[in-house]
Amino acid sequence: MFELFQYADEEYFKMINESVPKYSIEITLETHDEKIRRDNGKFSCTNQKVIDSLNFALKHNCAKIDLFFMVGIPGQTYTSAVENIDFCETIHLACNKDPRIFYFVAPLAPFLDPASPAFEHPEVHGLKKYCHTLEDHRKAITQPSWKHMLSYETKDMTRNDIVNSTYEAAERLNDLKLEYNLINKEDYYDIREKIEKSKEYIKRIDHVLSLPADEQAFELAKIQEEIEELNKYSICGKNELKWEVQKNYPNFFSLALVGIEQLYEDYVNKIRHFLSPKRRQQFQLDTEYQKIK
Structure with missing residues (x-):
């Protein structure tokens, strides 16, 4: 698998095709906006050049292209x-x-990469x-919604x-994939249901x-x-991500589950602590007594 960050001409893909028995391409294009790509230094070319790169890869037997x-x-x-x-269309x-x-x-979630520009x-x-410190990040990951885990906003988006x-x-x-037969109806309705449920959970957790x-x-x-049941799935088709790229694109439901488990445990400990004052006091007295002896 080859990852591209800039435009590649036809000769590049021809050399790859002649050098390996089978290959795939991964491209994190990020956006259709050419200006934003130029500012970020990734695929700082025209959209037509992006399309040209894809067509060159397909022409020279690229088995699969993951476009993010x-x-x-x-x-x-x-x-x-x-x-x-x-x-995409x-x-x-x-x-x-x-x-x-x-x-x-x-x-781009949930955190900005520490030490990045x-x-x-x-x-x-x-x-x-x-999130500025390690403790800030620790607290953020305990939040039960990935919205509340986000360590940033932008000047244009809350x-x-x-x-x-x-x-x-x-x-x-999801609609686009169904329209062009890139996904079957079973997966389409499954993904649509997961998206609707995740939106519902965001609102419920906010409440x-x-x-x-x-x-x-x-x-x-x-x-x-x-x-936890919803966490078994993602908002892309279950058979789409063949390569090990999922580690860079977190499952929203997984993030929510991690936050809920940790936050719930914190509250359980607080409640247990509150309901057992005598036991807590006795433990402290025993400790002091041991020190005196």
């Missing part, structure tokens, strides 16, 4: 994030509807950073915008977090089993 678009990158607006799916048609191209959309100088990149545009783009991409602290643990426990 991101939500929440600097300079991107809600509308621009959703319009990535329009560019443009690419699909320009590449003769070749089924070897697989399209994905995912948020965006992390060190967020204001330069149009970002607002919420956390809500990033979450909502991610799901809207995912819905549109839970607005409750008094002593009520939150009970409410989180009520939905934990539901999310």
